[in-house]
Amino acid sequence: MKELKHLHLMVRAEITKPIQTEEEAKVWIKNLVDFIDMKVAAGPISKYVDMPGNEGVTAAISVETSHIAFHIWEKRDPMILQFDLYTCGELDHVKVLDHLTETFGVTKMQWQYLDREDGFKLLETSN
Numbered sequence: 001m002k003e004l005k006h007l008h009l010m011v012r013a014e015i016t017k018p019i020q021t022e023e024e025a026k027v028w029i030k031n032l033v034d035f036i037d038m039k040v041a042a043g044p045i046s047k048y049v050d051m052p053g054n055e056g057v058t059a060a061i062s063v064e065t066s067h068i069a070f071h072i073w074e075k076r077d078p079m080i081l082q083f084d085l086y087t088c089g090e091l092d093h094v095k096v097l098d099h100l101t102e103t104f105g106v107t108k109m110q111w112q113y114l115d116r117e118d119g120f121k122l123l124e125t126s127n
Contacts, residue, residue: 006116007123009085009093014078016105018056022046025059028103029068036096038063038089065089078107086116093124 019025025046033040046059049071056079060069066086073080081104085096093113100106115121 004088007087007091008114008116011083011111013081013106014108015081018072018074018079025057029059029061
C-alpha cells in the first residue's frame, strides 16, 4: 500500500488567456487530471458565474486522491485565476505551475505548496 501524503498547492495568478465557457473549463480540468497522472473520481462540474464583481468560470473535479478547483475573474483588470489542488498522493507541483502559466498566459503568480500531514508545513512558496 502506498504511503498517503497530504499535499496542497494554492495559486493566485494574473492572467491574459482566461477560460470563458463551462465546457472549456470541464475539458481543461479533465485534461489537467490526465496530464498529472491522477484519476477522476467524480465530475468535472463547472458554471459560469454572472454575479457582479465575481463574473467568470468556476470548476471543480474530484480525483481519487482529493480535488482540484479554480475560479477565474474575467472582468477584473488584470484578470485573476485562483487555483487549488489538494492530494493524498504524489504531486509534481512545478509541472502544474508550468501548465497553468502556459495555458492561462500568466503574467504574475503567487503560490504556496504545503504539506498538511501534521498541521500546515510550508514546503515552498513563490514569495
